[in-house]
Amino acid sequence: MRISTRGEYGVRAMLDLALHGRKEPVPLGVIAARQDISESYLEQLISVLRRAGLVVSFRGAQGGYQLAKSAKEITIGEILRALEGPIAPRKCVDEKESSLCTQSERCATRVLWQKLQASIEDVLESTTLAWLTNEAEKIAAAVGEQR
Amino acid sequence: MRISTRGEYGVRAMLDLALHGRKEPVPLGVIAARQDISESYLEQLISVLRRAGLVVSFRGAQGGYQLAKSAKEITIGEILRALEGPIAPRKCVDEKESSLCTQSERCATRVLWQKLQASIEDVLESTTLAWLTNEAEKIAAAVGEQR
DNA sequence: AGCAATCCCGAGTAAATTCCTCGGAATTGG
DNA sequence: CCAATTCCGAGGAATTTACTCGGGATTGCT
Numbered sequence: 001m002r003i004s005t006r007g008e009y010g011v012r013a014m015l016d017l018a019l020h021g022r023k024e025p026v027p028l029g030v031i032a033a034r035q036d037i038s039e040s041y042l043e044q045l046i047s048v049l050r051r052a053g054l055v056v057s058f059r060g061a062q063g064g065y066q067l068a069k070s071a072k073e074i075t076i077g078e079i080l081r082a083l084e085g086p087i088a089p090r091k092c093v094d095e096k097e098s099s100l101c102t103q104s105e106r107c108a109t110r111v112l113w114q115k116l117q118a119s120i121e122d123v124l125e126s127t128t129l130a131w132l133t134n135e136a137e138k139i140a141a142a143v144g145e146q147r
Numbered sequence: 148m149r150i151s152t153r154g155e156y157g158v159r160a161m162l163d164l165a166l167h168g169r170k171e172p173v174p175l176g177v178i179a180a181r182q183d184i185s186e187s188y189l190e191q192l193i194s195v196l197r198r199a200g201l202v203v204s205f206r207g208a209q210g211g212y213q214l215a216k217s218a219k220e221i222t223i224g225e226i227l228r229a230l231e232g233p234i235a236p237r238k239c240v241d242e243k244e245s246s247l248c249t250q251s252e253r254c255a256t257r258v259l260w261q262k263l264q265a266s267i268e269d270v271l272e273s274t275t276l277a278w279l280t281n282e283a284e285k286i287a288a289a290v291g292e293q294r
Numbered sequence: 295a296g297c298a299a300t301c302c303c304g305a306g307t308a309a310a311t312t313c314c315t316c317g318g319a320a321t322t323g324g
Numbered sequence: 325c326c327a328a329t330t331c332c333g334a335g336g337a338a339t340t341t342a343c344t345c346g347g348g349a350t351t352g353c354t
Contacts, residue, residue, distance in 0.1 A: 061329060
């Protein structure tokens with residue numbers, strides 16, 4: 001029940017863009033450095049995000065990346081689905097893979113996985129990048145106060 | 148966001164015991180055959196479940212396995228935790244691994260993972276093996292009717 | 295007592311997946 | 325034109341997953 005670094009890095013990169021890419025595009029190297037992620041690895045991930053329509057890129061000098069839509073229109077679910085594939089705890093509850101159950105007992109566990117999937121999707125689809133941005137700003141403000 | 152075959156097999160084995168092991172212990176070979184799982188692999192998994200106190204074993208001829216407590220006292224969460232380790236979408240929200248966040252942005256994603264974890268745990272801890280057994284029986288009954 | 299059924303244990307291994315690197319081509323602002 | 329930057333695909337190291345195997349320890353049954 002783990003999400004991989006692909007998902008983690010992707011979410012962090014998107015958060016970085018939400019926080020720092022409002023005016024000008026942010027080059028990959030800057031995101032990678034700020035988030036402490038290998039640049040060449042992140043490159044792969046962000047290109048997936050681009051093909052999924054979540055970020056837009058600007059090539060050439062002064063280029064970089066920006067969010068493709070406003071942070072409140074991007075859900076965490078979209079990001080994770082793009083990078084990690086369908087949010088299904090087991091293949092058998094993934095739409096594309098639905099091979100029928102041969103046995104009632106196996107079918108029952110399928111109902112279990114569907115229940116779990118529904119709950120995960122509920123959180124992931126209802127949580128937006130804007131919410132995450134807001135959390136980050138709250139934390140940053142609290143840290144500032146403390147000093 | 149997948150659970151592995153360890154978890155799937157473990158849950159199916161427990162369900163098998165709940166359904167077929169009420170009177171006499173069920174030998175490993177029978178579970179493995181009925182659930183279509185490699186016997187030597189399942190052996191490893193069930194020994195983990197035994198050490199976790201979820202099943203009891205009887206050695207020697209006529210031996211086998213039974214649930215260690217009633218199905219309604221066993222949660223799916225317990226089974227999965229035994230076999231797959233802590234239910235934490237990322238290491239950083241696992242109690243034992245709590246290395247502090249160095250950066251507010253990373254901290255914010257942590258809040259996200261905690262939110263997700265809470266929702267997963269909620270489902271897994273509130274769903275018992277008895278519920279699953281009941282699902283299996285409902286499905287079996289429906290199939291019977293159909294004929 | 296002896297045998298067959300069964301659990302118990304640990305080492306080893308093949309395959310899959312994850313994480314990451316690298317080299318070079320294409321684009322574009324200054 | 326050049327430096328900054330994205331774009332792309334091949335490949336490889338490390339880790340995890342899924343599974344096999346051999347042999348020892350128990351125990352009910354006859």
